[in-house]
Amino acid sequence: MTGERCGREPLDLRCYLVTSGVGPRTVEVAAAAAGAGAGVVQVRAKGATAAGLLELTCAVAEAVRAANPATRVLVDDRADVAWAARRRGAPVHGVHLGQDDLPVRAARGLLGPDAVIGLTTGTPELVRAAEGLRGVIDYVGAGPFRLTPTKDSGREPLGLAGYPPLVAATRLPIVAIGDVTPADAAALAGTGVAGVVMVRALMDADDPGAVVREVLAGFC
Ligand SMILES: Cc1ncc(COP(=O)(O)OP(=O)(O)O)c(N)n1
Ligand SMILES: Cc1nc(C(=O)O)sc1CCOP(=O)(O)O
Numbered sequence: 001m002t003g004e005r006c007g008r009e010p011l012d013l014r015c016y017l018v019t020s021g022v023g024p025r026t027v028e029v030a031a032a033a034a035g036a037g038a039g040v041v042q043v044r045a046k047g048a049t050a051a052g053l054l055e056l057t058c059a060v061a062e063a064v065r066a067a068n069p070a071t072r073v074l075v076d077d078r079a080d081v082a083w084a085a086r087r088r089g090a091p092v093h094g095v096h097l098g099q100d101d102l103p104v105r106a107a108r109g110l111l112g113p114d115a116v117i118g119l120t121t122g123t124p125e126l127v128r129a130a131e132g133l134r135g136v137i138d139y140v141g142a143g144p145f146r147l148t149p150t151k152d153s154g155r156e157p158l159g160l161a162g163y164p165p166l167v168a169a170t171r172l173p174i175v176a177i178g179d180v181t182p183a184d185a186a187a188l189a190g191t192g193v194a195g196v197v198m199v200r201a202l203m204d205a206d207d208p209g210a211v212v213r214e215v216l217a218g219f220c
């Protein structure tokens with residue numbers, strides 16, 4: 001397996017949910033977001049055991065498929081958990097990897113040519129390195145847009161002005177992450193990013209579906 005791949009259907013990255021929590025609300029918000037048109041749901045549960053993440057991922061994936069079979073479900077960090085969920089028959093489509101996770105070629109080898117694989121970046125150097133992985137990965141996350149209490153990546157905030165140079169540095173689609181709200185969607189869309197990624201703006205929303213619709217309107 002060389003790590004090269006081709007021929008999968010395009011990803012709708014415009015509105016991308018990264019979950020928090022491990023309880024019923026996590027599953028409910030994932031389903032609501034998918035039902036309203038979120039193209040990707042990533043299951044992120046820092047501190048969960050591998051077994052716990054597997055159970056949560058399978059529960060989220062089944063609920064997402066019931067709400068919207070077009071929504072892709074990814075696992076944060078753990079290609080092994082994505083593999084186990086897929087082997088169990090759960091509708092899980094891939095993994096989002098950080099810079100310190102399993103190398104993307106190894107994940108591609110494990111998950112196969114049809115899996116979706118995303119990689120975290122956020123600096124011009126990291127985006128240029130990701131461009132060299134085109135054909136192995138499907139998209140890159142780039143952040144933080146603004147500082148966020150959800151995660152300290154250690155990187156400088158990009159702001160709106162930080163995205164066009166990153167977009168110009170790769171043919172891979174880029175998604176913006178880090179304190180993104182639906183009110184930011186139109187301006188971020190104007191920078192050339194393919195979509196926006198949100199944790200709190202969706203997980204804490206009274207009406208996650210309305211948040212998704214506002215984001216999608218920003219990308220029209
Ligand atoms: C779409 C997307 N982009 C970036 C990240 C951050 O990933 P990572 O650097 O692995 O950090 P953790 O999320 O694992 O804390 C992401 N999860 N998703
Ligand atoms: C998981 C994550 N990664 C980031 C990065 O910059 O790579 S920012 C982030 C947290 C995003 O959460 P919220 O939408 O609540 O701000």
Ligand SMILES: [Mg+2]
Nearest residue numbers: 076077097098
């Ligand atoms: Mg990660």
